[in-house]
Amino acid sequence: MAMNVSPVPHLDDEVNEIRLATAEIINEEILPVEEKLWGYSFDGSRASRESIAEANDLRRQIRDKVKQRNLWAPHLPPEFGGMGLSFLQHAYMNEVLAYSPGAASLFGVVAPNSGNQKILVKYGSPDQHRKWLIPLTEGRMQSGFSMTEPHNAGSDPRSIQTRAELDGDEWVINGHKWFTSNGHAADFFIVMCRTSDPDDPGGVNDRMTQIIVPKDTPGVNVIRGVPVWGKASSHCEIKYENVRVPKENQLGRTGSGHQAAQDRLGAGRIYHCMNSVGSMWRTFDLMVERITTRVVHGGEKLEEKQFMQGFIADSYMDIQASRLMVVDCANKMESGADSRTDISAIKIFVPAAYHRVVDRAIQVFGAKGVSGDLPLAGFYTGARTLRIADGPDEVHKILIAKNILRRYHAGETWDFGN
């Protein structure tokens, strides 16, 4: 089934053209071969060499078409081979490209590389651009972002214990990280390190620095890919043991690591939420199609049943509410208004709505819903994971409440129109 995308009246021509061109690639190039692109990885048996070679070949052809249509790397400026989209344009493109799972990688936006690329664009020196950013954007290198630690609360970055100490012209790094995504393939990691004495009177947020660490540096020990949802993964546990890198591998000034992480996460949350909207859109199409075709007891189609009609209505509301909240938040962010409360709100609401929408679709499909023949099982675990990654729900609820209470304590009330 093709994705139904037509111009949105209140959007400008440029955004509409991007959405339509993206949908054309999704509908004509990706959906017809979706099973061949990724399907082999759901097959319990070992994938054959031929099927892997065919998938690689198909992916290369699609990437070439994406580049010909100027839809490559929406998150990067043109000088680094990207589309140079504004924040809002990129968000609108994401809801379309996330219709097909994995399609983002065919448009040159793959986490964690995309987040690292943005950090390198903003904080990297010309030399770091040449050495790390350009090979990364050209696909000659892979990367990981190494922040979370097994023995400290990842939801509180101030608890990070990995230390980097200056010894002459070198940083010496010691620490234990895990869930460093893409760890097996990565050529380098951006590692979040504590770079000053914990008793230092400076601000808590000024004590972190992000440092580029090539994976082949002595002392970088990738222990394992941590299994996730019962499957092998590339989210790696890594020990950094007396790892020495040149001082010039630090990103930005010493102590700017916390700000760089905030920059990465703020925009990233909107992109993730728009991706979730795209995945919900696909889920909805699949579910409604099934409801209109499946015949059950008594020879009636599922669409005759009120339980099923309820699923359609509830999912419609979940998707529309999510989409409007994300678009509103992205508009605020683009206009430079304080959008922190809204970012936290979508970070909680959208993954939960996504989870509900996929849960209903799985129920409608029965056994097929949990099978590898549909993208639903992957969406389901993805939605659940999103409630933890990039800040768990509880932390965002605390932030929302704090921001609101601050206003009321200052004698104001909340203006929901702005």
Ligand SMILES: Cc1cc2nc3c(=O)[nH]c(=O)nc-3n(C[C@H](O)[C@H](O)[C@H](O)COP(=O)(O)OP(=O)(O)OC[C@H]3O[C@@H](n4cnc5c(N)ncnc54)[C@H](O)[C@@H]3O)c2cc1C
């Ligand atoms: C698939 C996946 C990929 C990931 N990729 C990366 C990556 O590439 N790089 C990286 O560095 N990290 C990555 N992470 C880690 C992720 O960012 C962390 O899991 C997340 O920040 C939460 O940290 P934590 O797991 O240590 O949980 P904790 O901080 O221990 O929190 C656990 C739970 O405690 C509760 N809680 C925490 N704080 C509060 C509070 N203040 N009040 C009330 N309740 C609270 C919440 O219920 C929370 O879910 C990834 C995680 C997953 C699952």
